[in-house]
Amino acid sequence: MERRVLKYFLLLSLLAPLTLAAQRPAKGRKTVVQQPAPVSYDSLAMRRNELAGKEARLKERLDEARELFSSDSPGKEALGANIVELEQALFDVRADLESLSETMARMEREQGFSLPVMPAATAAADNGKTMLVDNDYFRDNLSAADYRQLLAAQKKENEVAELIGKLQENYDQMALLLPVYHVAVKGPQADSLHARITALAAENERLAPAIGDLWQSVFDTKVYAYNYVLDKNGEGDILAVQEKQMNNMLLLEAEIEGEYMYEEVARYALQKLLIAGYEIRIADRAGLTGAADSLNSLTPPTSHIDDYFLPVLDTRERMFYDFADAQIVRPARYANINQVPQVEIFPRGSMYRILLGAYSRPQPVSVFRNVYPLSQETKADRKHYYYAGGYATYAEAEEAAARLKRQGFRNPRVVAWHDGLYDAAPGAESGSAVTEPSTRIRYRVEIGGAGESLSRVVRDVISTQAAGKEVSRTADPETGEPLFVVGSFNNKTLAEALVQDIDTVEPGLTIRIVAVQ
Numbered sequence: 407m408e409r410r411v412l413k414y415f416l417l418l419s420l421l422a423p424l425t426l427a428a429q430r431p432a433k434g435r436k437t438v439v440q441q442p443a444p445v446s447y448d449s450l451a452m453r454r455n456e457l458a459g460k461e462a463r464l465k466e467r468l469d470e471a472r473e474l475f476s477s478d479s480p481g482k483e484a485l486g487a488n489i490v491e492l493e494q495a496l497f498d499v500r501a502d503l504e505s506l507s508e509t510m511a512r513m514e515r516e517q518g519f520s521l522p523v524m525p526a527a528t529a530a531a532d533n534g535k536t537m538l539v540d541n542d543y544f545r546d547n548l549s550a551a552d553y554r555q556l557l558a559a560q561k562k563e564n565e566v567a568e569l570i571g572k573l574q575e576n577y578d579q580m581a582l583l584l585p586v587y588h589v590a591v592k593g594p595q596a597d598s599l600h601a602r603i604t605a606l607a608a609e610n611e612r613l614a615p616a617i618g619d620l621w622q623s624v625f626d627t628k629v630y631a632y633n634y635v636l637d638k639n640g641e642g643d644i645l646a647v648q649e650k651q652m653n654n655m656l657l658l659e660a661e662i663e664g665e666y667m668y669e670e671v672a673r674y675a676l677q678k679l680l681i682a683g684y685e686i687r688i689a690d691r692a693g694l695t696g697a698a699d700s701l702n703s704l705t706p707p708t709s710h711i712d713d714y715f716l717p718v719l720d721t722r723e724r725m726f727y728d729f730a731d732a733q734i735v736r737p738a739r740y741a742n743i744n745q746v747p748q749v750e751i752f753p754r755g756s757m758y759r760i761l762l763g764a765y766s767r768p769q770p771v772s773v774f775r776n777v778y779p780l781s782q783e784t785k786a787d788r789k790h791y792y793y794a795g796g797y798a799t800y801a802e803a804e805e806a807a808a809r810l811k812r813q814g815f816r817n818p819r820v821v822a823w824h825d826g827l828y829d830a831a832p833g834a835e836s837g838s839a840v841t842e843p844s845t846r847i848r849y850r851v852e853i854g855g856a857g858e859s860l861s862r863v864v865r866d867v868i869s870t871q872a873a874g875k876e877v878s879r880t881a882d883p884e885t886g887e888p889l890f891v892v893g894s895f896n897n898k899t900l901a902e903a904l905v906q907d908i909d910t911v912e913p914g915l916t917i918r919i920v921a922v923q
Contacts, residue, residue: 454506461499467578468492474586488585538685539631543692547635559627566621570671570714573613576606577667580719592726600723607721610668618670625677632684644687648680654871655680657900662874667718675714679873711874725752730779732760732795732806734813739778740771749781749793753826758803759793760810761821766790775814793821800834847921849901850893853908854882854916860890863911868892871904894922 471492475485539556548556583603590596629652636645658676666672688694728750740746749759759781762774768790774780782792794810797803803820810818822832851872856864868877872892882889895901901919908917 454503454510457499457503457506461496461503463578464492464496464499467582468496470579471582474582485586488582538689538694541694543694544631544635547638548631552631552634555627556631559624562620562624566617566624566674569613569617569620570674573610573617573668573671574713574716576610576613577716577719580606580721584719584721588724590724596724596726603721604723607719614668614670617668617674621670621674621677625681628681628684632688636688641691644691647687648684651680651683651870654900654903657897657903658873661896661900662715665715667716671714671716675711676873683870715874722754725754727752727755727757727798728779728796729798730796731802732777732779732810734776735778736776738771738776740774740780746771746780746782746792749783749791751823751826756798756822756824758797758800758820758822758832760795760803760807760818762792762794762810762815762818764789764791777810794818800832804834848894848896849898850891850895850920850922851901851904851908852918852920853890853892854885854887856888856890856912856915858888861912864908864915867907867911868904871907872900 468489471485471489475489539560544556545553580603583599583606587596587599587603590599633645633648636648655676659673662669662672662676751757762777762780763769764785766789769792771780774792774794777794779796780792780794782790784790795803795806797806800820800822803822807818807820820832822829824832853860853864860868868875872895875892875895878891880889880891881887892904893901898919905917905919908915
């Protein structure tokens with residue numbers, strides 16, 4: 407899945423019913439078409455708190471980056487670019503906060519109430535407080551054991567949020583340190599940086615499966631309880647909506663497989679989205695007014711799904727390759743007190759060297775006619791192998807071997823190590839396997855006829871059916887009219903489902919699926 411270029415649609419709309427067609431109640435009930443709810447003051451206050459928390463986190467990362475930049479840390483160019491990105495992100499968040507405050511102030515003037523005191527920003531991800539399940543509706547419809555499990559699951563959800571918050575903090579630290587480490591020179595400083603990165607990565611490797619196991623128990627418990635209660639009360643229309651969204655979520659989970667650093671966290675975002683929508687529909691149908699209001703005013707953690715879809719970071723130890731052209735130098739660099747060093751074998755990548763000879767006993771350095779640099783090793787056959795230089799490519803090594811032959815060496819030849827394995831006869835095409843560009847067919851959905859912007863109902867469907875997918879605007883090459891592109895999709899079934907639901911809510915649009923490489 408490609409990294410998103412544009413901001414995702416706010417996924418709060420995902421908490422509304424899937425489509426107008428899906429809102430149709432079961433036979434025998436009065437049909438009520440729900441209108442999109444206006445933005446409430448409470449929801450703006452929740453959004454303000456969320457932005458304040460994000461501002462604090464960005465400020466902390468920016469301070470850390472500036473501190474590293476002012477020290478003697480290597481990689482100042484990379485750090486400088488990182489600081490610019492963080493400053494821009496902080497500027498954008500503060501601009502959003504200012505705009506939001508102006509909107510809230512206008513609502514205060516128009517509606518005649520005062521701004522509540524803003525509580526400390528937190529990373530809370532609870533489903534609108536326990537009032538949703540702490541009531542007679544669930545208590546009377548579930549067995550005592552099932553009801554206890556549901557209450558326990560609600561409490562565990564806060565534990566999941568805390569673990570994810572810690573994992574995200576560690577990830578942010580790694581993202582800050584890695585650019586510095588990648589340009590550090592070999593030595594204690596590079597070792598220290600990598601030790602810190604490794605410790606953070608190791609902690610996240612423990613946190614991710616813990617998050618996955620804990621959240622899965624919450625998800626399974628809630629889905630079971632909600633389905634049981636709805637089925638018991640004959641709420642078939644809500645069950646039908648949930649079944650469709652569950653199938654869609656499974657397709658989305660298949661889309662993200664192998665694409666992100668922590669699949670457990672990405673899967674949480676998708677499943678949390680499904681559960682949150684479920685809970686709003688149940689609260690509305692059961693007449694749990696307080697819970698419904700609370701849930702509708704809550705901006706879910708998945709409103710910024712890219713905070714959970716974390717790109718893969720390469721935290722492996724760097725290989726400090728000693729690339730050096732073999733040259734004849736004077737005075738000689740090696741002697742009895744400065745012997746030829748052992749060859750360094752790297753566990754990753756390719757290193758080409760020139761084999762000058764394999765001998766049954768160690769050779770005096772004078773045999774090698776002042777060539778520098780040299781290295782040597784004793785292999786399992788008990789012979790002593792001597793190498794000259796170090797090259798990134800076969801062509802460079804081959805050219806150097808030809809030059810040494812002209813300078814009097816009898817049979818210099820190119821040898822190599824690929825991912826730590828010795829290759830006595832490499833060819834021009836040898837080396838670590840290069841990943842070929844994927845030839846897998848992907849799909850995108852193109853939407854025309856919508857004018858300058860997509861309608862609210864279409865955006866709602868896209869946010870539900872294609873959570874996390876990039877939505878971009880371009881121009882139709884034939885007509886020049888605005889064209890909206892959603893995708894890409896690995897699974898054509900997911901694209902087809904999106905087309906079908908968009909056509910249901912707004913049949914006048916021109917929609918097509920395009921296969922892309």
